[in-house]
Structures are given as C-alpha cells and as structure tokens.
Amino acid sequence: MTILALQNVSKSYGALKVTQDVSFALEKGEALGIIGPNGAGKSTLFNLITGNVDVDGGRIIFEGRDVTSTPPMARCLAGVGRTFQIPQPFDKLTVFENLLVAGTFGASQSESEATDRCADILWRTGLSPRANDMAGGLRLLQRKRLELARALATRPTLLLLDEIAGGLTEGECGQLVDTIRAVHETGISIVWIEHVLHALTAVVGRLLVLDFGKVIGIGQPDEIMASKTVREIYLGIDV
Numbered sequence: 001m002t003i004l005a006l007q008n009v010s011k012s013y014g015a016l017k018v019t020q021d022v023s024f025a026l027e028k029g030e031a032l033g034i035i036g037p038n039g040a041g042k043s044t045l046f047n048l049i050t051g052n053v054d055v056d057g058g059r060i061i062f063e064g065r066d067v068t069s070t071p072p073m074a075r076c077l078a079g080v081g082r083t084f085q086i087p088q089p090f091d092k093l094t095v096f097e098n099l100l101v102a103g104t105f106g107a108s109q110s111e112s113e114a115t116d117r118c119a120d121i122l123w124r125t126g127l128s129p130r131a132n133d134m135a136g137g138l139r140l141l142q143r144k145r146l147e148l149a150r151a152l153a154t155r156p157t158l159l160l161l162d163e164i165a166g167g168l169t170e171g172e173c174g175q176l177v178d179t180i181r182a183v184h185e186t187g188i189s190i191v192w193i194e195h196v197l198h199a200l201t202a203v204v205g206r207l208l209v210l211d212f213g214k215v216i217g218i219g220q221p222d223e224i225m226a227s228k229t230v231r232e233i234y235l236g237i238d239v
C-alpha cells in the first residue's frame with residue numbers, strides 16, 4: 001500500500017526550476033534514500049511534502065488523501081514528521097522539555113499523555129542521560145539525536161530525514177544509523193536525504209536521484225550507483 005505519492009510536482013523560484021515534474025510513490029514501511037548534487041532541490045522536495053512551501057503544480061497524496069493544499073501543522077498531525085538539516089532546538093529548554101513541546105503540539109496530546117511516550121523516545125534515541133541538559137549545550141551528535149527525537153515525538157507514520165548524518169564522525173554516524181534502522185523496524189516509513197552514502201544504503205531499500213530538480217533515477221542502490229548518468233552527475237566520475 002502506498003503511503004506517499006507525488007504526482008508531477010513542480011516548483012520554481014523566479015526563473016529557477018527547483019522541482020521539475022517530480023513523481024514517485026513510497027510504499028508503507030519502505031525506506032527511500034534521496035541523493036543529488038548540492039542545490040539539486042532535495043530540501044525543497046521535503047518542504048513541498050510537509051507544506052512549508054506551496055507547489056506550483058502537481059499533487060501530493062498522503063495516506064490516500066490529497067494534502068497538496070493542507071497546511072504544515074495539519075500534515076504533521078496527520079503523521080508527516082521531519083528533521084531539518086540545521087537543528088534548531090529550543091536552546092533554553094531541556095532536552096526532555098524540547099520533546100514535550102513536539103509531543104504535545106505536534107501530536108495533539110496533553111502533557112501527561114505525551115510524557116511517557118517522550119521518555120520512551122529519549123531512551124530509544126540514546127538521549128536519556130541528557131534528559132535534563134539544556135539543549136543549547138549539546139554537541140553535534142546529541143543535537144542530531146534530539147532532532148530525530150523531536151520528529152518522533154510528533155508520532156509520524158512517515159519520517160523525513162534531511163542530512164541527519166552530515167558532520168558526524170564515522171563512529172557517531174554508525175550509532176545514528178543503528179538508531180534509524182531501529183526506528184524503521186517499528187514500521188515507520190522513511191525518506192532520507194543524505195550525502196553520506198554508506199549510512200544511507202545501510203538503511204534504505206531504494207535510492208532516488210535528483211539533478212536540477214528532476215528525477216534522473218530511482219531503484220535499487222546497486223543499480224543506481226552503477227548507472228552511467230548517476231556516476232557522471234552525482235559522483236563526478238567521467239565514464
């Protein structure tokens with residue numbers, strides 16, 4: 001069953017076509033990776049899926065409903081959770097308080113309803129020892145974990161991850177991949193934009209390649225990475 005479908009979605013900023021006639025479908029429980037050069041339109045695609053940016057054309061279907069004109073908050077409450085490339089937690093709240101904000105406002109639950117769930121998410125994302133620390137004092141790995149935890153606190157059925165492994169050491173990246181794999185095993189569907197390919201392919205079953213806002217390939221990671229066009233455009237390999 002399809003959880004998310006984009007049908008001929010387009011977006012331009014002035015003369016710049018950032019998203020060009022993009023169509024793809026994500027099955028329930030699937031994990032899909034998105035790769036592409038800098039400026040290819042990857043984050044814009046997430047902004048279109050979440051409603052932070054309006055489409056110029058095309059349709060976005062989530063859980064069988066047309067959400068193309070649905071505001072971001074309503075899409076979040078319907079089950080679309082996301083992380084941002086640059087984590088921006090509430091620095092002057094504790095890690096746990098940050099989760100509670102997401103768990104109450106983002107999942108429409110009372111504080112008492114959200115508390116146990118948020119404590120469980122803290123544990124699952126390895127943040128329990130940091131629960132009472134101010135978010136502003138966290139190191140990069142912990143900020144990335146908090147970004148993931150906040151998205152999970154909104155109770156997503158579809159989780160969009162935007163370059164969550166960027167800037168981490170190899171060891172930290174491996175730990176985060178284990179956490180994301182465990183999240184995926186709970187049945188949450190994932191779309192993950194990432195430049196760290198080995199992290200991505202440790203989790204996703206398919207890759208989608210964007211270039212100048214267009215889908216230039218979608219399929220199994222091995223097939224995609226063997227494609228001449230992808231190797232030329234994305235890896236810069238002259239073949």
Ligand SMILES: Nc1ncnc2c1ncn2[C@@H]1O[C@H](COP(=O)(O)OP(=O)(O)OP(=O)(O)O)[C@@H](O)[C@H]1O
Nearest residue numbers: 013016018036037038039040041042043044045085
């Ligand atoms: N609000 C905006 N106004 C004008 N141009 C924009 C806007 N948002 C994005 N762009 C442009 O759209 C293009 C795609 O940007 P986007 O952030 O989606 O790319 P990306 O593939 O996520 O890049 P990166 O890998 O560097 O994060 C870029 O040229 C960017 O400058």
